[in-house]
């Protein structure tokens with residue numbers, strides 16, 4: 001089947017295209033053209049002057065629609081993934097917080113099953129933990145946190161194929177060996193829940209830790225020790241030009257001024273926007289997988305208010321936040337939820353931009369940046385269409 005989207009502002013790698021068309025055949029983009037004349041045999045969709053941008057690629061989300069990926073079941077996964085797809089996400093790397101090994105194996109089996117289905121939006125599993133600095137546990141369950149343990153991580157990566165990213169604190173004993181091993185297996189190593197200083201970040205980068213988990217959250221910035229000034233993890237990451245970062249862009253985990261600062265210093269090509277969403281995102285549910293978590297002021301936090309614990313955000317809200325509150329152009333906001341995460345996760349050859357031959361993952365937004373329609377692999381996501 002051939003579909004032609006017209007009457008839209010289309011984001012291409014060369015900028016905005018007006019009076020053009022996006023042609024979709026089956027699950028691929030057949031062509032993005034500067035002509036909007038009807039094509040014979042195509043089903044024409046009038047986008048009513050929507051912004052047409054690539055679907056969002058979520059590289060850090062714990063759940064949604066009332067379900068958490070730590071539940072490990074197919075039903076929980078499908079519900080959470082669907083909830084995010086309603087808001088513009090077309091690819092997702094489900095995230096587990098610091099877990100036990102049986103929980104990780106259960107979630108890996110489910111991930112592999114979903115990945116084996118045709119046109120799956122699930123592209124791989126992301127492990128946030130459990131090799132973290134206990135002082136920086138934040139919303140992670142402290143009882144699951146430990147030092148990197150090769151008797152756990154080597155068999156896990158030998159017996160599974162879905163783990164695509166694993167976050168750890170680089171200052172821990174054994175962390176460099178861990179970083180080298182997992183990157184040799186094609187897994188992205190990311191620094192997180194850490195007190196790393198420049199030396200740790202520099203050495204870590206060369207051991208494979210090329211990404212930073214929820215930049216600014218669960219890591220110290222510039223601070224004084226006995227009156228003397230010290231760089232924190234944040235400044236150390238800024239100093240590594242080739243290191244990529246992700247920021248929770250709900251407008252609460254970091255203020256809009258900091259979103260703008262990250263954008264200015266790291267730039268579009270090194271910055272991905274994430275939700276870090278918990279089960280209560282895109283849901284009426286007030287419950288998180290971790291019973292210590294409450295929702296207050298539009299964000300998840302520990303009940304003692306000692307730390308933020310994740311967001312209730314969705315992909316469309318990230319775009320609205322950075323455009324409307326941090327004054328970042330929509331084209332750049334869009335690239336930070338699609339192109340940059342696609343590059344970070346190694347799927348840029350098939351996703352992340354609207355170009356001939358790529359997967360037909362597309363979202364249509366109105367002038368207020370609310371979702372009007374979402375297509376994932378050329379299929380309209382049920383319940384998203386307000387266009388036709």
Ligand SMILES: [Zn+2]
Pocket residue numbers: 060062095128276310
């Ligand atoms: Zn997280």
